[in-house]
Amino acid sequence: MYKLGIDVGGTNTDAVILDSNLKVISNIKTHTTKDIESGINNAIHQVIEQSQIDVQNITEAMLGTTQATNAIVERQKLGKVGVIRIGYPATASILPYTEWPSDITKILSNTFSLVHGGYEFNGDEITPFQEDEVKDILQSWQGKVDGIAVIGVFSSINNDQEQKVKQLAEKILGPDIPVSCSSTIGSIGLIGRENATILNTALFKVIKLVTDGFLNALKQEGITNAKQYLCQNDGTLMSMEYAKSHPILTIGSGPTNSIRGAAYLSKQENALVLDIGGTTSDIGVLVNGFPRESSKSVTVGGIQTNFRMPDILSVGLGGGSIVRENSDGTITVGPDSVGYEITEKAKVFGGDVLTTTDIAVKLGMCQIGDPSLLSSISDDVAQHAMTIITQILEDAIDRMKTSSKDVPVILVGGGAIISPNHLKGVAQIYTDKFGGVANAIGATIAQIGGEYEKVYQYVDTPRTDAIKDAELQANQQAVNAGAVEDTIETVSIEEIPLSYAPGDTTRVKVKVVGSNH
Secondary structure, three states: EEEEEEEOOEEEEEEEEOOOOOEEEEEEEEEEEOOOHHHHHHHHHHHHHHHHHOOOHEEEEEEEEHHHHHHHOOOOOOEEEEEEEEEEEOOOOOOOOOOHHHHHHHHHEEEEEEEOOOOOOOOOEEOOOOHHHHHHHHHHOOOOOEEEEEEOOOOOOOOHHHHHHHHHHHHHOOOOOOOHHHHHHHOOOOHHHHHHHHHHOOOOOHHHHHHHHHHHHHHHHHOOOEEEEEEEOOEEEEEEHHHHOOHHHHOOOOHEEEEEEEHHHHOOOOOEEEEOOOEEEEEEEEEOOOOOOOOOEEEEOEEOOOOOOOOEEEEEEOOOEEEEOOOOOOOOEEEEEEEHHHHHOOOOOOOOEEEEHHHHOOOOOOOOOOOHHOOOOOOOHHHHHHHHHHHHHHHHHHHHHOOOOEEEEEEEEOOOOOOOOOOEEEEEOOOOOOOOHHHHHHHHHEEEEEEHHHHHHOOOEEEHHHHHHHHHHHHHHHHHOOOOOOHOOOEEEEEEOOOOOOOOOEEEEEEEEOOOO
């Protein structure tokens, strides 16, 4: 039995096949295409051709993709969203879509309504929920929106009003109109959670194209016995059905795949992961085998949100970064890159653009292309450029460290050849021959994940009962995502006291993982 994993990056699309012992049977790195889908098809075809295995023995297929991120950034293929915020009149001073870029607001139709309801932090109703009010709004939106985003004030304490709106929407607009409830999408903080829920709803069209395209790509290669999964941005997987209702969870899955793949290849559980691609270098933190989550709000396509995202620092340095020798003798590196055109434009491949890869070859750090084509580059220029590359990497690593001590670093990515063997602040650098496809390996070895977050008042709900309830809900999320209940285990429990709220109010967050068999 075999597993197939694909990860789509900005420059390369990588694919691997692992056997039942999670040993790499074959791996391939192809260029990411403009339409993305054909690049995925190419990668699947090439990795299967290289492996020479019977495709009927592929039982699982995983995909990590950037298509949701691209859709938001490029304002493409997004659906029209009807936003219902439950919290009138308390929240009327800041309306939905406040501070959104005008171009995406227009695409999403700028359709919203505030209705009575919502909760205080202690669970009391702000105003009574009015069902008829919601019915009238939904009926007026028939044929005008592609999906509904429902946001209730403090729905992280009680989400029953959101669920009522969802039931009404499905009844009035029909089961084909998707509905997102903010209590399953974002964290505490009304506006950030609302923004994340709106984006999630806008991505329903995109995720359908992704899932259908992946299924068709597998069918083209005769892969018909494989269960399909999409990668989440916490280093775990979710079933296609779960992904269709939570497409926003695919945003940021690429870096987390690399972190999980790096952990698997190096056998390390706590380290920094430096993933050097063709255009950027991503630095993430591995904590107990999983990516560290960012504690800050995240901006996606100019929109501030508060859904979970990995703690990643990206810098404009990759294997295709352009090196320039200026008229005053100074050298600059990046942030622009030749990207996937490196095999055509880099000097070592016969092109006319000086890149960081050319510098690495000139200094004897790797053997690719034709080194004789680099004779016009002086040793001084090469050394100066490498000093700048080293400085960029050392500064980035220093920014992600949590102490002054030297830390272990796992080096992965197709552009890892440009990194020096020694970096200031680094205790040891781990590398692996499959490091170039660590992202695809991370997608392939990932488990199915579930996460649940809720605010409890420990004076009313004892701490042990609150944690037990959160674990049960997280387990259910994992089951919904495709995990078998008996295989689920708790990875982390996070408790954050809310000092501004009475009654020993605490935000409890539980993460679990499980297997699909």
